[in-house]
Amino acid sequence: MTFSDSDMTDLVDLLKRTGEEEILPRFRAIEDSDIKQKESAWDVVTEADTAAEECLTAELSQRYPDAFIVGEEATAENPGLIDGLGEAEFAFVIDPVDGTYNFASGMPTFGTILAVIVNGECVAGIIHYPDGGESLVGAAGGGARLLGARGGERRLKVAEPTGLDQMVGTISWGFLKEPERSRIAGNLAGIGMPFAFRCSAWEYRLAAAGRAHFVSAHNLMPWDHLAGVLIHAEAGGYTACLDGSPYGPGVNSGGLITATDPESWSLIRREIFELS
Known part of the structure; x- marks a missing residue:
């Protein structure tokens, strides 16, 4: 087809x-x-x-x-x-x-x-x-x-990379369990402007249009993320699961980060999720 x-x-x-x-x-x-x-x-x-x-x-x-x-x-x-x-x-x-x-x-x-x-x-x-x-x-x-x-x-073109304190982005930490939920929510204080629409359609729109620097999610239902990740990639962005593996159809758990580039992805993973 x-x-x-x-x-x-x-x-x-x-x-x-x-x-x-x-x-x-x-x-x-x-x-x-x-x-x-x-x-x-x-x-x-x-x-x-x-x-x-x-x-x-x-x-x-x-x-x-x-x-x-x-x-x-x-x-x-x-x-x-x-x-x-x-x-x-x-x-x-x-x-x-x-x-x-x-x-x-x-x-x-x-x-x-x-x-x-x-x-x-x-x-x-x-x-x-x-x-x-x-x-x-x-x-x-x-x-x-x-x-x-x-x-x-x-x-559409994603935003230029920037420092963590200048980033605009969203992480759906509400799906996490304690103590990880509170730890990641606290780390968001280091972000320039964290936001959450509770709507992947709008979150990926801002990211693909260069108005936000990252989107991160843990509840990986395919209808929420497949289209947005593809559109963001075509706008020049980068997405990977939290363990560094590619995201795509069939990946329904584990969390992902969509960012402007691989370096920004690594920065968010290290500073917000505290993963090396």
Whole structure:
């Protein structure tokens, strides 16, 4: 299976239409009773998540009948879906509403994420922002671009390396257990400006556009990271798991750091995670 420019265009259009039809009509119209908690008070799901994923899955299945489709909400019902993703001949990975807590709270920091896997490698990523209408896209070897809501596009480039005290970045330390959680949270005091949107779609956007220097995560669900890591790499960035191994489909644990370059990756690993 090959993935072409026309496929990319069609998929961007599909995410836009799904946002317009399934997500935006429910934005700021969700009742508290419609918000379902999953593993924590900030890990929630709404009708927008399920409706958008069902729409995307149906459309992708019709257009690409041989594709293996992994959606966040479908995996919640059947965790075994992500098994074998690293060897998949052709697959799509969907996060219908990334940043559901923000969406349910009426904040526009959410997005729809789609990763394309061919022969066990992520070859394309699309992150669409329904509220603003922009799309972040990247294809292996083709660079990364931000597509405007009304046309036009901008090539993306990661930030220039800088010292730790000048860095802007995010680490999802909330998933860690004590005492590591408190130790890493304390070490973030050495960062110029730590932030957290609880939304990979926006965190990778800032990093790929040169507005943040790093993103780090420990809960490595493929729908959160595959597309963003690919887009960031195409913007000139560097990602590796905390043990130095490559990140890709099939890697679901162990933590990762996405940084501007290998030297910055090593600096964050040493100073924040205290790993040599």
